Amino acid sequence: MGYSGRSGRKGGARSARLLYLLGGGAVIVVAAVAVIVFAVVSRDSGGSAASPNTKATDSAAQAVPATPYPAASEPTSEPAVTLVEFGDFQCSHCAQFALTIGRRVKDEFVSAGRIRFEFRHFAFIGEESFRAAEATECAREQGRFWDYHDIVFENWNTPNTGAYSDDNLKGFASRLGLDSSSFDACLDGGKHRDKVLSDRREGERLGVNSTPTLFLNGRKVEGVNYEELARLIELEIAAAE
Amino acid sequence: MLRIEDGWGWSAAALSLAGLGLATYLSVAHVSGSGPACQVGGSCGEVTGSEYSALLGVPVAFIGVAGYGALLLGSLAQVGLDEPPAGLAYGLLGTALAGWGFSAYLVFTQAFLIGAYCAYCMASAAIMTATLGATAGLALSRRSVRIRTFGIMR
Numbered sequence: 001m002g003y004s005g006r007s008g009r010k011g012g013a014r015s016a017r018l019l020y021l022l023g024g025g026a027v028i029v030v031a032a033v034a035v036i037v038f039a040v041v042s043r044d045s046g047g048s049a050a051s052p053n054t055k056a057t058d059s060a061a062q063a064v065p066a067t068p069y070p071a072a073s074e075p076t077s078e079p080a081v082t083l084v085e086f087g088d089f090q091c092s093h094c095a096q097f098a099l100t101i102g103r104r105v106k107d108e109f110v111s112a113g114r115i116r117f118e119f120r121h122f123a124f125i126g127e128e129s130f131r132a133a134e135a136t137e138c139a140r141e142q143g144r145f146w147d148y149h150d151i152v153f154e155n156w157n158t159p160n161t162g163a164y165s166d167d168n169l170k171g172f173a174s175r176l177g178l179d180s181s182s183f184d185a186c187l188d189g190g191k192h193r194d195k196v197l198s199d200r201r202e203g204e205r206l207g208v209n210s211t212p213t214l215f216l217n218g219r220k221v222e223g224v225n226y227e228e229l230a231r232l233i234e235l236e237i238a239a240a241e
Numbered sequence: 242m243l244r245i246e247d248g249w250g251w252s253a254a255a256l257s258l259a260g261l262g263l264a265t266y267l268s269v270a271h272v273s274g275s276g277p278a279c280q281v282g283g284s285c286g287e288v289t290g291s292e293y294s295a296l297l298g299v300p301v302a303f304i305g306v307a308g309y310g311a312l313l314l315g316s317l318a319q320v321g322l323d324e325p326p327a328g329l330a331y332g333l334l335g336t337a338l339a340g341w342g343f344s345a346y347l348v349f350t351q352a353f354l355i356g357a358y359c360a361y362c363m364a365s366a367a368i369m370t371a372t373l374g375a376t377a378g379l380a381l382s383r384r385s386v387r388i389r390t391f392g393i394m395r
Contacts, residue, residue, distance in 0.1 A: 018321035025317040028258065029310040032265040036306065039272040091279035092289070124281050125357070158292055160356055210278035 080240035081115040081233060084215040086122040086203045089132035089164065091211045095156035098149065101226045106146070108230070114237055119149060121199040122211050128164035130196055135169040135183075137192035142178050151176060246330070247320050249379035253333060254316035256372040257309050263365050264305030271300045280360070288359035293350040301347060305365060308340045312372060319379065330376070330383040337369065337376040344369045 083105065087094035102117075109115045119136075123129035132152050139148030151172045157163035166187060173183040186192070206215070214221040214229070217236050221229065271289055288294065294301055315333045319325050344366040351358050 015323075018318070018323075021317040021321035022314065025254075025314045028261065029313065032261055032306055032310065035265055036268045036272065036303070039269040088279060093278050125279065158355065210280045212278065 079114055079116050081217055081236045082118065083109075083115055083233065084118045084120055086120045086199075086206075086208045086211055086213045086215075088121075088123050088125050088129045088211045089136075089152050089156070090123075090125040090129045090159040092156060094212045095153040097212045098153040101229060103150075104226050105229065105233075109233055115233060119145075120203060121196045122203040122208055122213070123196055123200060124211075126160040128160055128162075130193070131166060131169060131187070132164040133196040133199075134190065134192045135164075135173070135187055137195055138183050138186035139173065139176070139178060141186060142183070144176055144178060147176050148172065148178075246379055246382040249375050249382055250316050250320035253337075253372055253375040253379060254313055254320065256368055256375055257313035257316055260365055260368040260372065261306060261309035261313055263361060263368065264302050264309050267302035267361055267365070268300060268306055271302050288351055288355055288357055288362055293347075293354060301343075304343065305340075308336065308343070312336055312340070312376075316376075327383075330380045334373075334376040334380045337373040340369045341373045 085094075085097070085102070087098070089095075105115075105117060110117045121133040121136075123133045136145055136148050136152065139145055152164065152169075155163060155168070155172065162168070169187060170180065170184055174180055203213070207220070214224075216229075216232055221232060224232070267289065271294060289302075296304065312333060315329060315336065319329055319333065322329075347362060348366050351362065
């Protein structure tokens with residue numbers, strides 16, 4: 001004798017109900033899987049959204065090109081459009097942005113002198129965030145801010161686990177061919193700590209509570225892919241002309 | 242009239258649906274890298290980008306999708322079947338228990354290995370805990386129904 005606590009219900013109606021329930025559930029599950037598969041396919045076909053970890057591994061053995069971009073904070077002429085990024089070097093999404101969208105922006109807009117691109121420090125994840133930020137400012141003294149910015153993000157790893165130890169930060173400078181003695185003295189002396197803290201305070205004043213946060217001519221730009229960001233930049237350029 | 246085991250079953254289904262949505266979102270974020278930004282005071286970027294975001298090469302968010310998907314379908318079968326198999330409620334309980342254990346492991350990695358918390362991951366852990374409660378209620382109510390049916394409980 002089996003359990004039959006629901007034997008009073010009509011079998012046909014129950015079967016239809018079961019069909020609807022399981023069918024609906026299956027559709028939901030399949031839709032969830034389809035969304036993920038679409039994300040995988042989009043990533044693979046786009047070819048520009050490799051994870052920071054992958055980038056770091058691939059780039060570790062490569063020579064770092066010397067000054068691939070004009071110093072983005074020091075353009076030869078003054079463009080009317082400025083893109084500002086608030087970022088933390090330990091933030092994986094900042095690394096993702098820098099190595100994909102950020103690079104395209106520099107390639108297509110900054111190198112052509114059409115916009116000014118500035119990086120502001122919003123260090124909050126840990127002490128290594130501050131040290132990495134200070135190190136980029138030491139590199140700026142030698143005119144290599146963006147090269148150093150890139151090499152730091154290329155070597156992103158789990159936060160606060162030593163990826164941006166002082167030794168590693170000095171190693172990045174050596175790989176870029178910077179003057180080690182002045183770089184090391186700059187970093188060891190905490191010369192740019194105040195600048196990093198000042199940037200953070202500015203971000204807080206502007207309402208930054210996550211990274212990367214972008215401001216295009218002073219207006220916050222949120223949740224955009226490269227195409228959307230490029231479109232907004234073009235609109236700003238057109239409005240300025 | 243809604244039977245008590247149906248109430249637990251619908252609760253488990255609703256919670257599983259919420260968990261499935263969350264796990265899907267985190268899966269897309271893991272794959273595309275365009276998910277939640279690094280938030281001040283609780284950063285998902287540190288967690289979803291860490292080496293602990295995959296287990297044996299499989300993103301943990303994918304495992305969440307599979308687990309919540311199985312719980313959703315099982316819960317719907319439970320409330321839809323005229324005579325659900327006796328083992329279904331216990332299967333759901335076992336799956337939820339495994340999911341809860343996995344969630345506990347993920348909370349442990351956030352607290353002691355990564356040193357940061359992701360609000361979405363913590364929400365998933367909370368949902369899985371509630372799902373465990375719902376499936377436990379379902380299993381217990383099924384058990385009491387069986388006892389009453391066989392005349393052991395008066």
